[in-house]
Amino acid sequence: MRYITYLSIGILFGIIMFKSEAASWFRIYEMFHFGSFHMYGLMGSAVVIGIIGVQIIKQKNIKTIDGEKMNLKPKDLSVRRYLFGGTIFGLGWALAGVCPGPMYVLAGAGYISILIVIVGALIGTFLYGLLKKKLPH
Known part of the structure; x- marks a missing residue:
């Protein structure tokens, strides 16, 4: 039953991403050229909803679907970490025209050519796993 819940939420999220044009290359291109507020509004509302959700989880002491306590610890702040990681992520996003979720x-949605980007992302993730101990964190 739990997997049906996950699948249903994933499908709903995918429909919302597609219908809101968050997966549209044109909208992403438009955002990088500061041509429209559309994507900034989507991301901003996602951040606000995420902040509200985390605060509710903390205040209500909500547990996971397995009944375990959630551990929401703040990440270590590191300029180098976010500078390098953000640059790599941003370059990939700009080159592919899409970030990992979309x-x-x-x-x-049937765009078969995106499979090349997915394979590249999986290879990059695998390489990160191999090099993780050697990278600045």
Whole structure:
């Protein structure tokens, strides 16, 4: 039953991402050229909803679906970490025209060419796992 819940939430999220044009290359291109507020509004509202959600989880002491306590610890702040990671992420996003979440939305919508980007992202993730101990964190 739990997997049906996860699948249903994922499908709903994918539909919302596609219908809101968050997976649209044109909208992302438009955002990088400061041509429209659309994507900034989407991301800003996602951040606000995320902040509210985390605060509710902390205040109500909400547990996971397995009944375990959630550990929401703040990450270590590091300029180098966010500078390098953000640059790599941003370059990938600009080159592919899509960030990780919408990649799967586009695959589900039938855009087969996005599979090249997904394979590249998986290879990059694998390489990060191999090099993790040697990278500045």
